[in-house]
Amino acid sequence: MANDPISQFQISKILPLEVGGIDISFTNSSLFMVATVGVSAAFLILTTSGRGLVPGRLQSVSEMCYEFVxxxxxxxxxxxxxxxxxxxxxxxxxxxxxxLFGMFPYFFTVTSHIIVTAALAMLVMSxxxxxxxxxxxxGFLKLFVPSGVPGVLVPLIVLIEVMSFLSRPISLSVRLFANMLAGHITLKVFAGFIIMLTGALGVGGAIVSILPLAFTIALTALEFLVSFLQAYVFAILTCMYLNDAIHPSH
Amino acid sequence: MTANERGMIVRSAAAAALALSSCLFGGLATAAEAAEGSGEFPPFDSSTFASQLLWLVLTFGLFYYLMAKVALPRISDILETRSDRIAQDMDEAHRLKEESDAAIAAYEQELAEARNRAHAIAQEARDASKAEADAQRATLESELAEKIADAEASIAKVREAAMKEVGSIAEDTTSAIVSELVGGRITKAEIASAVKEARG
Structure with missing residues (x-):
């Protein structure tokens, strides 16, 4: 089925590899990880190679990224x-x-797989x-005992704090994964409507399909926003968790 | 937004939601069908986890290394150099401004001094020319006064001489008149006394 909204997440092997019974094939996911790293590292390194005192446009982009983070x-x-x-x-x-790579048609979205986002979240938490x-x-355990809590409540608060700490990697990874997954499915579904309507109802369907087309365009814009926003949210939460590690008594 | 429009939007949203869920389930069903062949819903297919993890570690590790060792130190270097340069340029600009302020002050002082000097020179010149003119006028006046005095003295002399002559002329005239009229002889002494009498 051409417009199956799930097939875009299918992992396909490009170079099958197996070591000790474990499948470590180079897949489309691996390809886009390599592309992501290659493109962003090349951009950041090449645009700054001039070390311009007055930055050009591209060097400004790299500097803006740096200063933003x-x-x-x-x-x-x-x-x-x-x-x-x-x-x-x-x-x-x-x-x-x-x-952003995932926003290109036919491209694979690395972050739409829970294992990738979970690995990144676990990296942060560890x-x-x-x-x-x-x-x-x-003293790091003070993180779980907020100061100024009456003695009776301490066990309860500690329990809540520990649970909230343990749920952090889950929320961190699921937030990114679910946003990318849902966004891409929705986009695919609305785009699929256009083909389905036109195929089933002919000219009338083509006219009606202006509606899902408009939705697809609006969703594409929204997805670009979500792409940035989720990266931002992941980064800012990482910063806040790191702050807990540096200053545990809050 | 009219109620009609709102109704339309709600209807289309409902239709979209319905279609979305049916597609989702359709997709899941397709995936489930495919499960017999290759696996389940792709993100939950644990057979791909090892490969994804390995490649993530390799690529992200390389990326981290490149960022930490190359890109970030370089950008931080660029930004630092720039802020240093800006601070340096600002200092330089401050210094130059102070210098130019000092130069302006010195210039103005010099200008004022020059103006004063010019005033003094002009005053001096004026005084000198005035003194010279006064002196010239004084000599001219004294010369003129001298000449006038000389002229008056010569006039007085001439007049005195002339007055002295008047007596003898009158005596001559009188003797001539008398001799014409009387034809007799009248002494010079008589005529002189008569002239003297007439002149008073």
């Missing part, structure tokens, strides 16, 4: 958080470019946990 991190986690700047910057750019304990020792 740097301001984000500095505002949420203070100047101490700047040691995580490469991590936050890489996450933001990787997710943003992967999302950095938070490891750095939190490394820097604060057991």
């Amino acid at each position: 740097a301001d984000l991190l500095r505002e949420s986690a203070g100047s101490e958080g700047m040691k995580f700047f490469p991590l936050v910057f890489s996450l933001f750019v990787f997710i943003l470019v992967a999302n 950095v938070v946990v490891f750095y939190g304990f490394y820097k604060n020792g057991l």
